[in-house]
Amino acid sequence: MADHQAVTLFIEWPLNGIDDNNPQDKSGSPMTTNVVLSKAENSPRLFKHRGRLRFRGLILGLMLSLWLSVAGVQAQTAKVRIAPALRTRNVILITVDGLRWQEVFGGVDVTLMDKDAGGIKDLPALTQRFQRETARESREALMPFFWRTLAQQGVVFGDPEQESKAVVTNGLNFSYPGYSEILCGFADPLIDSNAKKDNVNVTVLEWLKQKPGFENSVAAFCSWDVFPFIINETRSGIPVNAGWEPLTPDASLNLEGSEAVAALRELDEFSLEIPRYFPDVRYDFVTFRGAAEFLKAKQPRLIYVSLGETDDWAHAGRYDLYLDAAFRTDDYIRRLWQQLQSMPEYRDSTTLILTTDHGRGDNRIEWKNHGEKVDDCEYIWMAVMGPDTPHQLIRGTTVTQSQIAATVAACLGHDYQKAVPRAAAPLPVLP
Numbered sequence: 001m002a003d004h005q006a007v008t009l010f011i012e013w014p015l016n017g018i019d020d021n022n023p024q025d026k027s028g029s030p031m032t033t034n035v036v037l038s039k040a041e042n043s044p045r046l047f048k049h050r051g052r053l054r055f056r057g058l059i060l061g062l063m064l065s066l067w068l069s070v071a072g073v074q075a076q077t078a079k080v081r082i083a084p085a086l087r088t089r090n091v092i093l094i095t096v097d098g099l100r101w102q103e104v105f106g107g108v109d110v111t112l113m114d115k116d117a118g119g120i121k122d123l124p125a126l127t128q129r130f131q132r133e134t135a136r137e138s139r140e141a142l143m144p145f146f147w148r149t150l151a152q153q154g155v156v157f158g159d160p161e162q163e164s165k166a167v168v169t170n171g172l173n174f175s176y177p178g179y180s181e182i183l184c185g186f187a188d189p190l191i192d193s194n195a196k197k198d199n200v201n202v203t204v205l206e207w208l209k210q211k212p213g214f215e216n217s218v219a220a221f222c223s224w225d226v227f228p229f230i231i232n233e234t235r236s237g238i239p240v241n242a243g244w245e246p247l248t249p250d251a252s253l254n255l256e257g258s259e260a261v262a263a264l265r266e267l268d269e270f271s272l273e274i275p276r277y278f279p280d281v282r283y284d285f286v287t288f289r290g291a292a293e294f295l296k297a298k299q300p301r302l303i304y305v306s307l308g309e310t311d312d313w314a315h316a317g318r319y320d321l322y323l324d325a326a327f328r329t330d331d332y333i334r335r336l337w338q339q340l341q342s343m344p345e346y347r348d349s350t351t352l353i354l355t356t357d358h359g360r361g362d363n364r365i366e367w368k369n370h371g372e373k374v375d376d377c378e379y380i381w382m383a384v385m386g387p388d389t390p391h392q393l394i395r396g397t398t399v400t401q402s403q404i405a406a407t408v409a410a411c412l413g414h415d416y417q418k419a420v421p422r423a424a425a426p427l428p429v430l431p
């Protein structure tokens with residue numbers, strides 16, 4: 001009579017992103033398989049024989065060879081759940097503050113194209129730049145990299161035309177709660193203002209920084225000066241260069257002596273010589289160029305770039321400058337992506353994740369605003385492109401802002417949700 005014993009083998013699959021040289025890194029999901037070994041020969045009756053020790057040796061030998069043969073064919077015969085190794089080694093996360101899905105998917109909103117609603121100074125020039133016969137042509141004129149490259153090669157969430165929704169879950173629909181939801185993977189009801197208070201929650205940036213291979217490989221460049229608190233720069237030790245803070249010297253960036261210093265010094269000079277229209281938000285070109293120099297000099301595996309002008313020009317009621325900021329932002333993203341593809345450390349091994357912290361109102365007055373009391377600000381957009389993300393058209397799905405954190409980790413081979421059960425699951429962008 002056959003007597004079976006189930007033996008569970010734990011196979012640590014070499015997930016990409018886990019430091020394969022470091023056996024302590026067990027945070028990737030261990031792949032489990034059940035292999036059933038026959039124990040028939042191990043019947044107690046056999047051991048009644050004389051010379052039972054010799055027999056036992058023979059049995060053990062048989063067991064071993066059976067084990068090996070089973071292990072050899074288990075990939076074909078047993079139920080094995082093995083995630084394919086990922087090609088992503090690096091992630092660049094970019095957010096564009098308060099950029100509406102209306103412009104991302106529809107291009108120019110013609111109901112705002114006048115002086116009254118949009119504060120537009122030169123309507124013919126703006127019309128010529130971005131307004132087209134169709135929404136599709138207009139969105140492509142406004143964000144050419146997004147529509148010609150990212151959407152063609154990757155995945156886009158939140159397009160109402162595809163009945164695809166991307167939503168904020170914190171219910172407040174302004175910046176600190178939104179960025180905390182993006183970076184921590186859950187909405188925290190205690191985060192209810194934009195005050196410069198250190199985040200008590202750990203971001204996925206900080207969580208990953210504690211993993212082998214990421215200790216000195218996470219950084220953030222942000223236009224808004226609240227980010228050192230959202231990311232809790234003090235506790236996390238992540239360099240966060242934000243607001244009007246000089247790029248050099250910034251001891252946390254550890255760039256002294258590198259070739260980046262001359263370029264960063266020039267940016268700092270610009271920053272001192274141009275009017276500070278927004279006291280708490282520097283111009284995005286400084287953030288973008290700072291990040292680009294840092295990528296060249298330090299090659300971090302995870303970088304967060306947070307651009308802010310779109311939100312501030314909207315609050316200022318300047319639809320022309322809001323569109324101009326969206327267009328420039330798209331070009332900054334193109335240039336960052338092309339720079340990464342020109343560097344062997346990043347080429348074909350980097351995933352780009354792009355989203356926003358909140359939506360805005362949807363009429364001639366409320367487009368400038370957002371928050372709990374403005375309708376429909378929970379609707380946002382997201383996009384992902386990288387070597388492990390096959391292009392697909394997303395239809396009829398709802399995803400949430402809280403899924404970004406686990407997506408960042410998953411692209412780097414780490415299971416964030418397992419460690420942080422409050423966090424939402426990754427976006428369906430990996431095989």
Ligand SMILES: [Zn+2]
Binds near residue numbers: 311315
């Ligand atoms: Zn705002």
